[in-house]
Amino acid sequence: MNETILVDKNLSLEEKYENLIPQIKNLLSPSDNLITNLANCTATLKQTFEKISWVGFYIFDGKELYLGPFQGKVACNIIQIGKGVCGAAAQQRKTIIVPDVNKFPGHIFCDADSKSEIVVPIFHKDNSLFGVLDLDSYEYDSFNETDKKYLEEICKFLTSEIINS
Ligand code: SME
Secondary structure (H helix, E strand, O other): OOOOOOOOOOOOHHHHHHHHHHHHHHHOOOOOOHHHHHHHHHHHHHHHOOOOOEEEEEEEOOOEEEEEEEEOOOOOOEEEOOOHHHHHHHHHOOOEEEOOHHHOOOOOOOOOOOOEEEEEEEEOOOOOEEEEEEEEEOOOOOOOHHHHHHHHHHHHHHHHHHOOO
């Protein structure tokens, strides 16, 4: 297994994802533990995109979202479905881009310096909720439709190849 992720910092956002995604698909493996795969997935994103202050998974246990593998400062352990950006994305089953977290009613501040955020829901193969992938930034307006497109592709890969059921 190749454990090095190489993405040229001078590439455009789209090119960075186009370079990164094959490397994620190579690094993550259904034969590895799920936590191992999710942990390395957060690391690939954090080390590729300087704009990310925090990236991690919240995983649905049938009732609420609990903190999974992440990179960044300590974060809230539990998020209720419908609460915050993570809970809203889980409830609405769609990606939410928040250019200014101060303008998102009910946003949960795990880090007071966080300014913008994107949350992508993740599903099991049977379409039930697995959890969410949450990315935060210390800059306003850090995430756009390009991030949405490629992060959704990564989450679909997790559904089809990495999450076991
Ligand atoms: N801001 C998120 C909570 C998680 S932290 O940002 C890591 C939210 O509103 O759901």
